[in-house]
Amino acid sequence: MIYHISHVTDITSPCKDVRLISLSSPFISTFEIDPGQYINVKAVINGVEVERQYSVCDLQKDKITIGVKKVKSGIMSSYLIDSIKVGDEIEISNPDGRFIVEPKHEIRKSYLFLAAGIGITPIYKMIKEILEQEPKSEICLLYSNKTEKDIVFKSEFDQWKEMYQDQFHVIYTLTDNVNRSFFGLLKSKSSSWTGKTGRITLDFIKENYSSLESTIQKEVYLCGPTEFNIDLEKIVFELGIPHKQIHKEFFHVDQNTEAIASQNAMNAQLTFTLDGNKQTIEVKAKEKLLDAMIRQGVNAPHSCSSGACASCVCKLVSGKVSMDISLALDEDEIKDGYILACQARPLSPEIEIQYA
Ligand code: FES
Incomplete structure (x- = not known):
């Protein structure tokens, strides 16, 4: 995922624990956005790199506004609500997401x-x-x-x-x-x-x-x-x-990370095709495919890491996995073999996946 440096230009507080944060960067004028999409925000907080997604409330030329609510134990939301100030630098991605409308003048719905x-x-x-x-x-x-x-x-x-x-x-x-x-x-x-x-x-x-x-x-x-x-x-x-x-x-996905098919957990070889390159890595028993890729330095697409955004969606070519949750996929997509790498754990010794 490509990130751009932006600067905080405005912070408003429409209600308690909610901030509308406006960010400016020359790259923003190149963004093509469908209403409903989000951007990823990346920051190093207490020495740890954290990424989260926030919906875009407004986009004007080189300025984008996101809505942030403080969530309990939320590292990024606490940082954005309590620490960030006008003039600070923050990294943002291009807009993404499938929860969109595509308004057209002639349509009636x-x-x-x-x-x-x-x-x-x-x-x-x-x-x-x-x-x-x-x-x-x-x-x-x-x-x-x-x-x-x-x-x-x-x-x-x-x-x-x-x-x-x-x-x-x-x-x-x-x-x-x-x-x-x-x-x-x-x-x-x-x-x-x-x-x-x-x-x-x-x-x-x-x-x-x-x-x-x-x-x-x-x-x-x-x-x-x-x-x-x-x-x-x-x-x-x-x-x-x-x-x-x-x-x-x-x-606010409430994730039960213990919800694993643990009896069948096993180490696996994961082969994945990303940006046209095929590579094989090890996945530990009970480890999620995305976590294994990140641990081994792979820049695999992801955002929420909680099964909600579909940034990590990929196709299961062979092998078996179990997903803790799959909120971002509908039944047809699951039937067609799509999985969320951030939620999938190995259930067979060899697994192959392919990113779009
Ligand atoms: S990273 Fe959001 S669903 Fe996997």
């Missing part, structure tokens, strides 16, 4: 966006581009947060709701709409919020997505934590939307 928390960052850019470039399409955003102060981009969405009354519909819902006192022991309903409360459910979608019964082609985009995406994908499918029209991006 109905988009249903279901977002939770910071999962709104790729969706914000998608909605903005559809509103500007695909005027015949309609958009419904159902956006879930714990509390009112966690809602990111609320003023922008409310403004768009006024500007695009026939095209854009947004409903917020709060899952923790309570005031706490006495160290959180006593709760009372927050008095100021008059909007919806509770999780996004089947009934919530039926009640608020007015185009559900219409024949217009629908595209559903889900972006939130693992459980949110998995539950809502099932619900949306039950409501009659085919899988190929349901798109999802995972945030």
